[in-house]
Amino acid sequence: MSALFPYALTTGSVTVRVSVSFQGETSDPSANRWFWIYHIRIENDxxxxxxxxxxxxxxxxxxxxxxxxxxxxxxxxxxxxxxxAAFDYVSGCPLGTPSGRMVGSYGMVDDSGRQFRIGIPDIPLLGPAVSR
Known part of the structure; x- marks a missing residue:
């Protein structure tokens, strides 16, 4: 796994890579709001x-x-x-606690019309006060 994308999961010939970072400047612990940004790269091998x-x-x-x-x-x-090729995007995740997890999947279709799902790796969401 690369330093840029520490989390990765391969399903068939598709790899999903993820990096995540806590956003202290947009979080407000006094209001029970913590926020993370995640960067996803989907690679088609x-x-x-x-x-x-x-x-x-x-x-x-x-x-x-x-x-x-x-x-x-x-x-x-x-x-x-x-x-x-690969597709990259960036999105965010708010939580009401200083830690959590994200996991998921994407619904895909290939150019022959075959539908399939690919997994997204389990991503820990750890705020600055949570021990790693």
Whole structure:
């Protein structure tokens, strides 16, 4: 795993790499609001175009409460990723606790119309006061 993307998961010929950083300047612990930015790279090592159609996240806060987030695409896009190419995006995650986790999957379709899911690695969300 690279230093830029410390979390990675490969499903078939697609690898999802993730980096995450706590955002102290946009967090407000006195209001029980902690915020992280995550950068995702989806790499297509297969021999067909693939398109990201949907996402499903399970976000667990430090108390164990799970919030499921589902929807079409990511950051308003449903990108097509050619063989040997990658798609990057950045998004954010607020929590009501100083720690938590995110894990999920993407719904994909290849250029033959075959639908499949790829996993997103388990991502720890650790604020500055949480021991690593």
């Amino acid at each position: 297969g021999d067909r175009d693939i398109q990201l159609i949907s996402r499903r996240w399970e976000i667990t806060d430090g108390r164990g409460a799970i919030n499921v987030v589902e929807g079409l695409g990511v950051v308003g896009e449903q990108p097509v990723i050619a063989p040997g």
